[in-house]
Structure formats: C-alpha cells, structure tokens
Amino acid sequence: GENVEQHPSTLSVQEGDSAVIKCTYSDSASNYFPWYKQELGKRPQLIIDIRSNVGEKKDQRIAVTLNKTAKHFSLHITETQPEDSAVYFCAAKSSSYKLIFGSGTRLLVRP
Amino acid sequence: GAVVSQHPSWVICKSGTSVKIECRSLDFQATTMFWYRQFPKQSLMLMATSNEGSKATYEQGVEKDKFLINHASLTLSTLTVTSAHPEDSSFYICSASQGAQGELFFGEGSRLTVL
Numbered sequence: 001g002e003n004v005e006q007h008p009s010t011l012s013v014q015e016g017d018s019a020v021i022k023c024t025y026s027d028s029a030s031n032y033f034p035w036y037k038q039e040l041g042k043r044p045q046l047i048i049d050i051r052s053n054v055g056e057k058k059d060q061r062i063a064v065t066l067n068k069t070a071k072h073f074s075l076h077i078t079e080t081q082p083e084d085s086a087v088y089f090c091a092a093k094s095s096s097y098k099l100i101f102g103s104g105t106r107l108l109v110r111p
Numbered sequence: 112g113a114v115v116s117q118h119p120s121w122v123i124c125k126s127g128t129s130v131k132i133e134c135r136s137l138d139f140q141a142t143t144m145f146w147y148r149q150f151p152k153q154s155l156m157l158m159a160t161s162n163e164g165s166k167a168t169y170e171q172g173v174e175k176d177k178f179l180i181n182h183a184s185l186t187l188s189t190l191t192v193t194s195a196h197p198e199d200s201s202f203y204i205c206s207a208s209q210g211a212q213g214e215l216f217f218g219e220g221s222r223l224t225v226l
Contacts, residue, residue: 034215043204043217044155089154099145099206099215101155 002027002094006102014110019077021088021105026071029095033066033073036089038104044089048075080109113139115207117218124195125226132190132221134205140185141207145215146178149202161188195225 003026013019025033031052036044050057050064050073057064063076073092077084090102114137124130134144142163147155159180160168167180179191188207192199204220 041202041220041222043220046214049214093215097143098157098160100157101147103154 002030002092002096002098002100004090004092004100004102006090006105008105009103010106010108012108012110013080015080015082017080019075019080019084019107019109021075021090021107022072023074023090023092023102024070024072025092025100027092027094027100028071030071030092032093033064034091034093034099035062035064035075036091036101038087038089047088077107080107082109082111085109113137113207113209113214113216115141115205115216115218117205117221119221120219121222121224123224123226126196127194129191129193130195130223132192132203132205132223134188134190134207134218136186136207136216139207139209141188141209142185144182144188144205144207146180146188146190147204147206149204149220155204158190192223195223197225199223200225 006023034049037047038044048062048064050066061078066073088105091099093099116135118133144161146158148158149155158173161180161182163182169175182188202220202222205218206215208215
C-alpha cells in the first residue's frame, strides 16, 4: 500500500546551523509533496510544497528537493532559529488523492 | 488560503456515549474531505475519505460502524464516534481541498477524551 517513511525521528541542531529531514515514498504515481510544521495541540501548518514536475523549490530559509527516480524528497532549513523548534511532517499525495504522512521529525534548535 | 473550521475543539465524554465532530469548509466547496486521527507523539493517520453525496471510504483497520461519516453537503462533513471507549481518546483532524489537485487545508482539530 501507500507508505511514506521519514528520518530522523528527532533532530537537535545549534542555532544558526542547517537541518535536513528526509522522506521516501512508495507510490510512484504520487505527484504532490507538502511539508508541514505542527506545534503541540495545533493543526499542521503548510510550510512548503513541491510538485512532481519540479526538482527543487526554495522559500527564504526553507527549501525542498525531490528525486522522482529514487522516490526521495527532503526538507532543508538553513540558519535555524529557536522558533523553528517543532514537529515536522512530510507527506505525499497518492494516485488516489489521499495525503499520506510520514512519521514526523521532532526538531530542537538549541539557542 | 481557504478556511476549514472544526467543532468542537475539545470534548470529554463518558465511555459508551457517542460524540459528533463537525468539519466545515467556510469559503469553498469541498467535494472530498479527509478525516485523520493523531495519537500523542505520533503522526496523522488517515481514517477515511468523505465524499459528498456518497458513502465514505475507510482505511484498512478503521471500523466504519464505529466511526460514522456523513458528508451531506459540499461544505460539511461530520464524524460520529459511536460507543466511545478510552482507547478512542485522540486528536481528530479533518481536511479539505479545492479539487483533487489542490492544497489540503486542515481544521483546528478536535481533542476527544473518553473517561
């Protein structure tokens, strides 16, 4: 079935350093890959997304790369700040239009 | 972006009772809505796909007779947890998109606690 794997489960970085979170997906027909930031008790907030016709997308300190051949996509956060601390989820929209989430990464940015 | 509203935001009920959660798309029509469940420190797990005017499609392992979904209009989907038990305590989140290819918008979530 459709599956999205996400690594690492936890990530601790020093303020100002970069953070990278990686995901793989199983459905080769997936064509939409969003990334969400979720704070405790809140709904997921979309921070960036990429479609399958693009290999990379950047928005200020956040970038996402997509390798369709390998079915990998990654989130890159540069110049991390303490307010970036949260749980991040990758997701993939399958050929059946369902959005399947990865297991999540708890990011801690140390001041 | 589009707004999806969910109600109630939190609810406490006794074991054996039923609880209804509403999900509304406020400024767009949503032919399809999705219901997710999130246990503490876990990911969002898709429970079912709610289609306006037809029966919901449930994911494997989700009991359709326990989690009743009704999508009677293009702006409202409801999830009823029937005969709730403590293990049903969770964060339930709905989502909707403007068409199959559109961005998914999430409701605020509903935290259910079953005593």
